[in-house]
Amino acid sequence: MKVTVIGGTGLIGSQVVRMLTDGGHEAVPAALSTGVDLLTGKGLDEALQGADVVVNVANSPTFDEASLDFFRTSMGNLLAAGERAGVGHQVILSIVGVDQVPALDYYRAKTLQEELLKQGPTPYSIVRATQFYEFMNAVLSWTSDAEAVRLPATPVQPMAAADVAAAVAAVATGSPLGGIRNVAGPDVFRLDELGKVTLAAQGDDRPVVTDDQAGMFAAVDGDVLIGGPDVHLAPTRYQDWLKQAR
Template identity: 50%
Template sequence: MKVVVIGGTGLIGSKLVARLGEHGHEAVAAAPNTGVNTLTGEGLAEVLDGAAVVVDVSNSPSFADDPVMEFFRTSTTNLLEYSAKAGVGHYVALSVVGTDRLSESGYFRAKIAQEKLIRESGRPYSIVHAPQFFEFVTAIADLSTVGDEVHLPPVLFQPMASDDVAAGVGRVAVGEPLNGIQEIGGPEVFRLDELVRKSLAAKGDPRRVVADEQARYSGALIGERTLVPGPDAQLGEITFDKWLAQQQ
């Protein structure tokens, strides 16, 4: 089965292409550096020719409110149009756990718009909601640093390894369209501030992590379970400690 992975040279995309290939599928990485541009439409008709599935794991180069909205609206509109013309039978997109609860954030408003375009397109689709990846826990700290302190809300958090994200997206991609959302998550639930504290300590980072109920996440105030998938989520296998040991 030919599966085109938009954003196929990135962190998740490259792992997904490799995993699909290992399972006997014709997995094609599509990205600007392979001649495919979803913003302009360049290369889309050619790469989607003969594809059974298209998986969009791409992300905006800018997270500022207006550029990120423009990216997801334009790229998704183009991708839906070209995949329909090519007769692609399953449209899969990677999104984020809690997206519908984070509309205060410009980035998540853009993800909400992306999901709405997909749902209303009339195309057979599946949307995968993943939590944050272990690989970006330090980036969360960087975005939340004030002086030498990291201010984070003491909420529940269920991140996962990028390998498990790719596996979860891959399972959905080769299955029947859900015409709905599949949540995935890590095997463990943490408190956000405690996990970041543990991660920084493992790296020898001296910043102090402060549990701050008024601190924002991606520009939004969040509740205790905003970042946690529901009870029907498919859970990954790689624990944070195992992932951390692999990095070291």
């Protein structure tokens, strides 16, 4: 099976390419660095030539309102190129609970991407994953200073990027879902508690102050970022990932 991986040189995409290749498939990474521009369509026809499946894990360069235009244009170009190439399965990576957080521009943009895929001409699958362990330091940095880290008590169920990639690769090599598969880590945390675990593991003695107005995830209501009853649980626990990362 030939699989073109859009965003195939990034954190998730490079691992998807490796996993598919190890599984005996022909996996082709496509990104700006390989001459493929999702916004202009340049190089898309060549990248998709002969592909059975397209996996799209490309991300917007911003998380603001401009991300809406990015996903609108890129999804439209990819669906049109896929139809020209006769691609039989389009897969995208999205976010658990993405349609439940309209206050965030980026989440509205990813919801738009999902809707465009659903309305497109090709059988599809959507993999919705929770937040990545790898992004925890960035989350801490948004609302921290030399004295303390402020985080809301938002429930989260994060997972390792390698487990995200494995879930995407598994869906890409199966039959189109015509719907959504939710994947999440094995444990639920409050974000402020997760911050304490992370700082302790890094030997950082700054306190974590619970502040439900702090940072991007303050806009999230309830437990919409939790996997839910139909979730596929990934194996890697955060504490184990932290030890490995060190």
